[in-house]
Amino acid sequence: MAPVAAAAAVANERPGTDTIDAVVDDAIARYQPPGLAVGVVVDGEVVYTRTHGERVAGAGEAIDRDTLFKIASNSKAMTAALLARLVDQGKLAWTDPVVEHLPDFRMHDDWVTREMQVRDLLIHNSGLGAGAGDLMLWPGPNRFTRADVIRGLRHLKPVYSFRSRYAYDNTLYIVAGEVAAAAGGAPYDTLVRRELFAPLGMDRCQIGEWRRDAVGNLAQPHAQGEGGVPVASGVDEDVIPDVPMMAAGGIRCSLDDMLRWTRMWLQPDSIGLDAEGRPWLSRAQREEVWRTHMPMPLTQRMREWDASHFSAYGYGWRLTDVDGTWKVSHTGTLSGMYSALTLLPELDVGFVVLINGDADELRTVLTQALVKRFTRPDAPELDVAHYAGLLERERASRPAAARDAALAQPRTAVTQDELASVTGRYRDPWFGEVALCGTGTTVEFRSAMSPRLQGTVMRSGQRLLVDWTDPGVDAEAWLDVSGSDGQATGLAMAKVDPEADFSYDYEDLDFQRIGDCPAP
Template sequence: MRARTRTTFTTATALATLAAAGVVVSPRLVVAQAREPYPGYAAYVEQALKTWKVPGTGIAIVRNDSVVFARGFGVRELGRPAPVTERTLFAIGSSSKAFTAAAVAMLVDEKKVSLDAPAATYLPGLQLADPYATRELTVRDLLSHRSGLARGELAWYGSGFDRDEIVRRVRYLQPSWSFRSQFGYQNIMYIAAGQVVAHVANTTWDDFVKSRIFGPLGMTSSSTSTKALDPQMELATPHATVNDTVRPVGAWRNIDNAGPAGSINSHVVDMAQWLRLQLGRGSYGGRQLISARMIEEMHTPHTVIRLDSAARVLNPDTHLQAYGLGWFLQDYRGKLVVQHGGNVDGFTALVAMMPEEKLGVVILTNMNGTGLPTALMNKLFDLHLKAPARDWSGDLYARTLAAQARAKTAQQRLEASRVRDTKPSLPLAAYAGTYADSLYGDIVVREQNGKLSMTFGPIWRGELEHWHFDTFRTKFDTPVLGPIPVLFRLNAAGKVDEMVLDMAGVVTFKRRPDPAPAAANNR
């Protein structure tokens, strides 16, 4: 991975570009990078990319309402020379949630939405499995991950359902915890929050974000859908580790149906303007786009998050963690950190701020599920605070390797538990059929040439490999998902009655009755 010379761009150029687009700009939009604002940071990033085996990253730093650093490192795609620059586009994943919270905040400022009004006020079709939760669920609850629901990811991840249909089907998702009793990360509730914006503003979430956020901030390269991307654009290629080797994973994953929860695409220069808005307490270029009161509301703890071992791996020095509205909140060396990461197939992002220091950073990578952004965030904060030197990249990478080793051991134990030389209870054709779930829809199992295959939604397809007894495994045609256990259950009559799929949670699909044979024609 070759090093690149520092990218330098001037205030005049940036101002001229945005002025031509009709954007109101501040003279502090971008500063010329005469020198590195945090000496040694760029070299640290270069080394960290090699350590974590991440192909490329874009990083921008905002300080005192100025973009003091914006640069790309590494390459857009392994094996190709095109470098990542400060204008290379990445998927930002769940970092999009803060945009949805901001959109709701704008409507609160306009007195069109109340955070404490029942969400069903704005979405009359919204219903949860628990009638009490349906009645009491507020817009604030949608944005703070305290609905009592586990993720239910298959309702959107590859299902083919649109946003309204996903929200309609959430009534079939059974609660995992008592309502408001604990933090439970929930993408469907953010889809619902986006639909609140759409229904109240009489538009789409996408158009609202474009006109009310992207436009005023001059985020002219940002989009809410992969459909807006063109091969001629400066696009990063998604990557993942497959069989211990980092490689490209194909096309960008389209998750438009979960847009408010995670579909935004951007580059670090655009995202730096988003940081300036947040750090500026809702003001940008002399315009108050969001009230300071609502920015404070988004940055205020709403749901306590219990610190577990996973959280301590990423930041061993954190004492407290909570969720605001669209943002995670935690302490770091006595300072408040407001941040949100994101993952979409082949991309990992992190947007983070230390508001007391008027400091923010955005880190976008073309690698699936990597801890690199957290290491680079912590390193930057240490440099800014002049804290004792610590190799966050080396430290967190060692912890990550240890976690991977434990996962590998668990996988080996699973392999050892396999009962060899068993056969399915029935001929393979007996397992073919359509299996349905009220929330997730249909899975179709087919038998052909002595093999079973399954199809879920418009994109997920995979062969079923026999594991043991009536348990199979499938591998969908994407390297970011591992093997998925599939168990068939027989009823008292000895016929296949259910299929249990362990993907983003255990889900039981009920077999639909076979269609009745067509009646013979009367002669």
Template sequence: MSSLVRAVVAVLLLTLGVGCASESTPQAPSAPAQADVPPPLVPAMALPENAVEDAVAKLDGIAERLLSESGVPGMAVAVVHAGETVYAKGFGVKKVGEDGAQNQVDADTVFQLASLSKPLAATVVAHQVGVGAIGWDTPIVTELPWFALSDPVVTQMVTIGDMLAHRSGLPDHAGDQLEDIGYDRRQVLERLRHLPLDPFRISYAYTNFGFTAGAEAVAEGAGKPWEQLADEVLFEPLGMASTSYRFADYADRPNRAVGHIHADGRYQPTYVRDADPEAPAGGASASANDMTRWLAMVLANGSHAGKQLVAAEALLPALTPQIVSSRATEPAMRSGFYGYGFNVGTTSGARTELSHSGAFLLGAATNFLILPSADVAIVALTNGTPSGVPEALTAEFADLVQFGEVREDWYGLYSKVFAEMINPEGSLAGKQPPADPAPAAPLSSYVGTYHNDYWGPATVTEVDGGLQLTLGTKFDARLSHWDGNTFTYTWVSENFPPGSVGEVTFDGDTLTIADYDEFGMGAFLR
């Protein structure tokens, strides 16, 4: 199974300071003694003079270089410092193949955020926690009595916070392929009960639909849909007029960036990614200018326009470690952590860093990064298959702020990892069929409806002298004979990149789809 979000989490280890600076890098002056400041708040070195201003001055060049090197169609970048937006600009185009000024990206262009939806969602939850409507430790079943996991004990114990910290024990990206084939939010969440669990609260595995379950419990407690709750408690109070958790709102924006998939060596606006089923975890859209309002509020510990929009004591748990997300592999290495919807780490300058990436294979890559001790935050939104561009830009900016220079080849590091993560999937991808394959049985012998509790029914029909396989409401693929009772198919989805080749095997009344067998549940019975 391919997952761009999994790739983002892996790559984020670099952003959290795993990379080491060159030994020849000159060190900034040590911070002066601060007897009145607790040691955990003292950074390793002082910021360079005019640190943020000088870093901002270099953003145009960084953005233009990264777009040129990567071929990504468009990007919007914004910076917040000391409560003000000090930079907001667009680069490139909204859609490849269209000309004119109206196609140029600006700071008000709306992008799909992908997993940047999670820290926004965590802020909505923090608001509800702050007003006493819900708690981070509220069990999911208190609000969603129909929800269950495979272990009945864990079902009763798993909380909203567990889900937003990815520590429920659910497998990595559980439920994502159910969304791929067309199931809606409730249908996916109900099927999570069939999945095996890792040890509860000591295992970290990134799960969009686990996160969504936590958000749904909060919405149920508020008595309104998640999308409406987010509007009322966060987007409207902050004046984020172009931000929404509804795909239809994004699609209706006249100033929006279209998603582009990277295939055949170029970015193409071929597919549309509707993430409504996992909206709290991946379905938001916003402009860079809108995101600055949220970033400023987070930097101000929940305060906006002189009022406490989100209680600081309710927001703090989201911004601080709740579980180890990337454990160090040697004593000198810094580990990475996850709060509630936020990556939390420590830079090589001994400064806490909050961040998150978002990624759609079908056409979105986003990143934000906050350095609370420098009172600065940056966001970068792009409209192409992830290649490390937004992560590299924010990492270069963070280096400039802390050290006055870029200390790593961030784009080289990120682009390599992302390139490996979007390779074609499937056990037969890139392979040649047998030169002398065994014949298939009569096609009619394969026809029928095959049942599976997790995936739902798979239907095989005979159409125009061949076999057609349908699964869910979106998967509809032509089967091509490979060898004996083995067939292949191709299709493109968020988790099945171009060039992937799936494998289907028939054995009497059993149909096995190899690419849907990750949890040992790929067998369908006729």
């Protein structure tokens, strides 16, 4: 059966809300997230919503459809769509050189600087390694500005040739946001409110600087505490700052907002029409955003779980096929916050999942089980338990990670006397200054620009590592010293767990000693 015919046949077998509810029940029972919001759109209508849990675990404030979640990298599609609006308005072209809009923009290679176009900012083809420069964005909040991030790009060395392969990055989406600001004649956050939130009626979404208590009803991120009990981590202060990562992953929206966003993409004539009845985006730009712009790896899991034949990146969206129908999707991940938006355009179906906990597996399993209810209604066994079991088997089949060996080693805090030749101040050209200095009898690592990167230096076997104080910073770092004549002159870092989030791009740091620790 041809893909379109197969999609039409499946469309006639819509699952009922009780079937969807059973999937969500199973996911909640298995993973027990602190808070969850789920919505399903079919044929342009919201046919299912479900909210569960609390904004802060144990505080008694329930999640509802208006609760704001960090949507993380689902912000990228909004940044790309904003640029598409500006293309529709004749204010820029996808092939414009970036330096035409931002004359001070520089990459490490002068040729790449000259050749990089607006479209290149969105499709992860820059030649930088995955997550390069992300330590300027998180853990947040920090002291980096957008100008700092853009200035830092010139110091990040590529690991691949420009446009030769896919490697996910966030920093160039910051540049994309500033291109939009330059072309649109207003700050990025102002443009998003004016061009996106207002015409689409996404009234709860927040961007830029705003006050927590004035907006209210915010889900807070959670880390895994002792015994797997979720613990609130990185709780918002009264003023939510306009952080540099906004265009890559800093927008917050409610379930109802995300369902309006979903409906607009599935049925563009239903939401956001202007006074003359024109859709929010032209058909040409909608097609351009969802066009295959950069091939992505087709993983074994995608082939086995979904019978997928291709994988690619559009402008802010991942593109593939599942069980003979087209899938357009993205996920969002920040420490303690997970999101997923999945569209099956040929079936006119969309799913929104928002979670305020450490929930990578929950997001994967729940989204997969929901999709299968629509693409494989003949296979009820493809449920939450099935996919959770497959992930368990994947973990069991992996070789022992370097992290496991590190965790098996006893740890001891290093004294100032032991590190007398190492303590001092160091500087990296894009990350800035750090101090490795004594506090009492121990030695602490402190970043000047990223205050949450603070921790105690420990010895594990023959190596040094930094044990971060903040539980929300969930990737410990090896600390490797270089030097001569008994005196350290440089520091390098690496993830203790090689499979930790690539946004902890410690490996891109190259610290050189610049002086002694300040006097007590």
